[in-house]
Amino acid sequence: MQFYGLKACDSCRKARKALQNQQVEYIDVREGHVPDAVLQAALEKFGDALLNRASTTWRGLDEVTRAGDPLALLKAHPTLMKRPLIVRDGGMTLGWKPDVAAYYAALPEA
Template structure:
């Protein structure tokens, strides 16, 4: 299982802390980015919801950058991705809301 996030993100820290009984590979997207195949799959599943349009990064982009292909935009600006993105085989979840937290708590048997 992989968790893609940011070290400075409260939701990502909460998600990482919640995984007590499951080994996860944590990837800081600012440092390492997100593999292209993972981004493609996430875009297929979540579509436009994958891009955080309320972020400081988004607000700082000009119209030309905002018009870029979503995949290329996220490769150039990985911090635009909503997070955490959790990949468990072919399944993905986005964000750390109560329903997602409960889902992973059930997996762990908590």
């Protein structure tokens, strides 16, 4: 399981705590690289929901940049990605809402 997030993100902290008994590879999007294939698959699955338009990074962008290609935006500004993005067995989840938390809580411990 790969976990893409930020150390300082509250949702990521909650998710990391809940997943502490799982085998998880944690990748901080500021420090690590989100593979292009993962970004592309996430964008295809989640569409515009992948972009965190409430982030300070988004608010700091001008309108021309915001209107650009979402994949290019995420590559240039990885903190624009909603978090956490969790990849497991070919599937993906985005965010840490109750339905996602319940899904991972039901997994057997690794």
